[in-house]
Amino acid sequence: MLDPNSSNIELPPIPGKRYFTIGEVSELCMVKPHVLRYWEQEFPQLKPVKRRGNRRYYQRHDVEMIRNIRSLLYEQGFTIGGARQQLANDGGAKQQARPTGERPPRADAIRELRGDLEEVLAILNG
Numbered sequence: 001m002l003d004p005n006s007s008n009i010e011l012p013p014i015p016g017k018r019y020f021t022i023g024e025v026s027e028l029c030m031v032k033p034h035v036l037r038y039w040e041q042e043f044p045q046l047k048p049v050k051r052r053g054n055r056r057y058y059q060r061h062d063v064e065m066i067r068n069i070r071s072l073l074y075e076q077g078f079t080i081g082g083a084r085q086q087l088a089n090d091g092g093a094k095q096q097a098r099p100t101g102e103r104p105p106r107a108d109a110i111r112e113l114r115g116d117l118e119e120v121l122a123i124l125n126g
Helices: 022-029 033-042 060-075 080-088 093-097 105-125
Strands: 049-051 055-057
Touching: 022 033, 022 060, 033 060, 060 080
Parallel strands: none
Antiparallel strands: 049 055
């Protein structure tokens, strides 16, 4: 179930650590640990390192992937299957490469288009 308040919240910056525990990733991505474990089963790209006692250790690229998955599911409205396909087609790679905290490219394009339309309207109104 989607939490309507969770998609509009700015995610915290990713610290410069090498490995993150599932609890840390849960806080960084604002996703509960059981959801992270489920996503590991659904998205083959998500493979945290497992060490003693089957403990998961996520690397920075895993955290970025999780944030991308979260965006696809919670903000862009993809289904699990649609998000999986988007990632498999490298459609999600562009978003993954953007710096943390930056708006999705679609939002920037809409903002730019709106500005252009306002300029045209100002010219027409004379």
